Amino acid sequence: MSRPYRADSGDGQRPRILVVDDDDAMCELLRQALSDQGYAVATVSHGAAALELVKHHKPAVMLVDLRMPIMDGWAFVEQYRRNADPPAAIVLLSAVKDLEATAKRLGVEAYVRKPFQLEELTVVVQRCLAAT
Numbered sequence: 001m002s003r004p005y006r007a008d009s010g011d012g013q014r015p016r017i018l019v020v021d022d023d024d025a026m027c028e029l030l031r032q033a034l035s036d037q038g039y040a041v042a043t044v045s046h047g048a049a050a051l052e053l054v055k056h057h058k059p060a061v062m063l064v065d066l067r068m069p070i071m072d073g074w075a076f077v078e079q080y081r082r083n084a085d086p087p088a089a090i091v092l093l094s095a096v097k098d099l100e101a102t103a104k105r106l107g108v109e110a111y112v113r114k115p116f117q118l119e120e121l122t123v124v125v126q127r128c129l130a131a132t
Contacts, residue, residue, distance in 0.1 A: 014040040015129055018059040020050040020076065021093065022068040030063060033118050034125070045069075047076025054080065059088045061128045063121075066094040066102070077106045089128035093121075 017039045019030045027043040034041045042057065044050045048071040050062070062080075066073035077090055092103050092111040103111040109131070110124045 014038055015061070016040045016042070016057065016059040017125065018050060018053065018057075018062045018088070019043040020045075020047060020062060020068070020073065021065040022046060023065070026065075026093075029118075030121075033122075037122065039125075047071030047073060047079070050076055051079060054084070054088070058086075060132055061089045061091060061125055063091050063093050063125075064108075066092060066096055074102075074106065077108060081107065089132060091121075091124055091128060 017034055019027050019041060021027050021030075021043070022045045024045075027045070031041045031043055042053065042059070044053055046068045047064075050064075051071070064073045064076060073092065073094070080090075081087065089110070090106075090108040092099060092106070092108055093114055093116070094102075094111070095114040096102060099111050099113055109128050112121050112124055
């Protein structure tokens, strides 16, 4: 079952970050931590919900888990990359063993292996934003 879309209210000036993960605790942790750093953060629990959301709300960075119900991260990234204009930077967040090879195959900007330190993720997000 997917949880409803959740987003911080934003003034349109803050960089938008979309968290795509089925783990409610992870989404809340990331939403709070990134909001505290000044980002406008939205969360969804699977790739299909993310594809709908990005049609109308263009994030600058997306943090995407690979293992999710309904539509996993692999399928989401592949479909998103075919249709995105302009594309957001994608950061994979996962505990899969060969995350580096998966990130390379999917053509994403970065990856962070779970479990991670919030400081590590912050550096990756800032690097992605600076590159856009």
